[in-house]
Amino acid sequence: xxxxEQSPPDLILQEGANSTLRCNFSDSVxxxxxxxxxxxxxxxxxxxxxxxTKQNGRLSATTVATERYSLLYIxxxxxxxxxxxxxxxxxxxxxxxIFGTGTRLQVFP
Amino acid sequence: DxxxxxxxxxxxxxxxxEVTLRCKPISGHNSLFWYRQTMMRGLELLIYFNNNVPxxxxxxxxxxFSAKMPNASFSTLKIQPSEPRDxxxxxxxxxTLGAGGEQYxxxxxRLTVT
Numbered sequence: 001x002x003x004x005e006q007s008p009p010d011l012i013l014q015e016g017a018n019s020t021l022r023c024n025f026s027d028s029v030x031x032x033x034x035x036x037x038x039x040x041x042x043x044x045x046x047x048x049x050x051x052x053t054k055q056n057g058r059l060s061a062t063t064v065a066t067e068r069y070s071l072l073y074i075x076x077x078x079x080x081x082x083x084x085x086x087x088x089x090x091x092x093x094x095x096x097x098i099f100g101t102g103t104r105l106q107v108f109p
Numbered sequence: 110d111x112x113x114x115x116x117x118x119x120x121x122x123x124x125x126x127e128v129t130l131r132c133k134p135i136s137g138h139n140s141l142f143w144y145r146q147t148m149m150r151g152l153e154l155l156i157y158f159n160n161n162v163p164x165x166x167x168x169x170x171x172x173x174f175s176a177k178m179p180n181a182s183f184s185t186l187k188i189q190p191s192e193p194r195d196x197x198x199x200x201x202x203x204x205t206l207g208a209g210g211e212q213y214x215x216x217x218x219r220l221t222v223t
Contacts, residue, residue: 031210031211035214041198041216041217045212045213048211095140095164097142101151
């Protein structure tokens with residue numbers, strides 16, 4: 001199965017800073033999702049982005065399918081952005097979504 | 110529209126007891142997934158169903174774990190007998206059938222086995 005690597009594993013920011021999180025895949029995927037797990041443990045859908053670029057408020061994501069990576073951009077970070085960010089991908093021959101190990105983000109005021 | 114619903118939200122039980130976790134997927138979703146999350150192993154897929162039929166249960170840890178989906182709007186994950194190492198957060202997720210389905214997660218059940 002595919003391997004999913006996320007970087008960096010940890011990120012500490014001051015409020016207002018921008019950041020870029022990266023997700024690399026060992027093989028092609030036909031489904032790629034970004035999630036935010038908040039401090040209460042809920043997994044919140046951020047983006048469904050097998051390819052291309054999407055934006056939602058201060059967050060945007062870009063997936064370059066041919067090069068097997070995806071980026072999540074957080075601009076003007078807020079304390080409420082704290083938590084763990086997961087990317088997950090599904091290869092063409094399965095319904096299984098494989099998760100990366102996550103990037104733990106802490107935003108301080 | 111309601112999201113994925115899980116119950117109970119928290120469960121504390123003693124070793125050896127039977128535990129049943131419940132999930133109601135989003136209406137219209139044909140695929141249902143059970144995950145387990147621990148600090149050591151992260152998010153692991155345990156089993157998933159398409160149209161109420163189990164497709165892949167290779168992630169189920171051992172015979173003490175079983176899952177059923179009697180109809181399109183209900184699934185259970187049962188652990189019998191439970192052990193302390195089963196303590197984890199168990200998530201249910203659902204999606205539309207097929208490669209393009211975006212998965213949505215329930216709030217999870219935090220299980221503690223003492």
